[in-house]
Amino acid sequence: MNSRLSAIEETLLMGPGPSCVAPEVYEALSTVTIGHMDPRFIGVMDHLKEYLQTLLNTRNRLTIPMSGTGSAGMETCFVNLVEPGDSVLVLINGVFGMRMKDVASRLGASVDTLEFEWGSPVSVADVEKKLAGAHYKIVAVVHAETSTGVRNPVAEIGALLRGSGSLYLVDTVTSLGGIPVEMDAWGIDALYGGTQKCLSCPPGLAPVSFSDRALEALKARTRKVPNWYLDLTMITQYWEGSKRVYHHTAPVNMIYALYRALALIIDEGLENVYQRHATCHKKLVSGLECMGLSMLVAPPYRLPMLNAVRIPDGVDDERVRSALLNEHKIEIGAGLGPLAAKVWRIGLMGHTARERNVERVLAALNTVLQP
């Protein structure tokens, strides 16, 4: 019966997520399940919120993990803030910007977009021009575009929006825990992340935070949030206050795991964690370039945790990824959309971001790419 699970072996996860999970987090994950209204579980929830506030550099009270994966975080931010006809500007330079447009459109928003080449960052000057011509209820951007490895200028766009009355919505799924995220200083109003990237917790939860301005917009809605499961007006009654109100049964064990994963990051120190990602990234890029490979993204815009490498002419994408997985037990990611078969995506996320892992993937790639 159990054969399918016993066939699963430790794999070095260097794709776009999930990343490798620390032993302490597996241990937390399999801590005995207790009730979702148990005072000891409420204690874990309260601590977890504080850890998230520390990681996001925010004082927002509404800072909680949603009971779904990162994409449920995206859905949460839009569905709580958008009412039919609301104007939304989405800045797009990859798959996850495209996804934002789709999510907002389905909710009846009037979506405008500003698109940039995949592999290039959002241009702040272009955004400034666009904002001069129109007002939007929401302006949305992806911090770390997982499909290309580009870091978007989230702080600079936030500065443009200050005082504009627009709500600033940012995807930090891949950035969170790998590069600094300054929610309050950058003026972000609604933010979501995922657990399976630089937080190195298995996939299944989506940290979300709302500023007071976002909460006011939520309270000012003329109709109920059209999604019972993700309605923050109800969910906050379970996550806050002296008397907790049952909404849905919290994913207890996943919350244990996220709690422990965040504790590991905070114990190591945020600066040390970011430095570890940066060091591994430099070592990886330098190793790849020594092998004659080239990066998709120009140096100033590169993410440390997601490295898009051009596949050399004549090299079979799938053969290389299969050989890495089957012969070397290393997973790297394929390209998405227009970058399919054009790039590999090598992740250096969270627990995976160790120099020995960089050495291992470079050696394996070198072997597999031998003619």
Add this chain to the structure above:
Amino acid sequence: MNSRLSAIEETLLMGPGPSCVAPEVYEALSTVTIGHMDPRFIGVMDHLKEYLQTLLNTRNRLTIPMSGTGSAGMETCFVNLVEPGDSVLVLINGVFGMRMKDVASRLGASVDTLEFEWGSPVSVADVEKKLAGAHYKIVAVVHAETSTGVRNPVAEIGALLRGSGSLYLVDTVTSLGGIPVEMDAWGIDALYGGTQKCLSCPPGLAPVSFSDRALEALKARTRKVPNWYLDLTMITQYWEGSKRVYHHTAPVNMIYALYRALALIIDEGLENVYQRHATCHKKLVSGLECMGLSMLVAPPYRLPMLNAVRIPDGVDDERVRSALLNEHKIEIGAGLGPLAAKVWRIGLMGHTARERNVERVLAALNTVLQP
């Protein structure tokens, strides 16, 4: 840092869920994480679908776990089938019927209801009368009403609906794995469950199944599903076919755990599992009655896995539940809504449903209720 988790001790979970988790399932939960596109993980997914089909007695190809808790399953069934203005009849005799009404209303459905006393079952005769007067696109009911402990006549309502053209939507969150669910034989078109009740897997996933008729309704929609995260037209491309298309990152470790939990049930044999629930239920009721306590629900409509017991006059609800939790390490559930402080809900779900656990809760209640 880890103090909050180390304070968590094994607790006998006899509330309305989560239930106790078997050691094999904790072990599966902490199996090493691999990628969501890894062929070995796809193998686990394929097996898990077959297990669910066996448990549900269905041949529906679209039988998968959604990446959220049971309430996300409810949201999934409604959001994929309802378009604004669609007529929906919800049969209500507890919290979860009320929740269905709320979910469907938020999606713009024209919701009609038929309400019954909490603690009594849905009346088939009343439903028949109602259906004679109107046609509904969807008729929805809860199989096992977790808030009251009532078993609703799902097979009989299904027989009424046969050939009517209505889609039959059933909540099996609490019934699944504790009493038989015959999806195909009963004519159910859309069904959802949860993992943390009689499947005895930690909370976090929601099994969902759609019949061919439900799929046709999904394909006939005039507009996109207004929920990207739960859109089955996209999610099935990840769960089916020879070439899997990434939608969102599957909650890998939770899926391992559900796979293992289902394997345990199928290994034990469905009939044996249902018999175990029935035996424990009888023993519990007889023990409670010997102590002078009485049940909320009349015998023919009682669920084995959720036992609503009237709180005797003059007994302090919270004192008893706290004493059970703190002094005896047993969790039982409080009443909800109009039944708050009027009943306790004693769960006998999945791995929890063992005679020794029944003896333990009876002995503990006896001690705590001593004047």
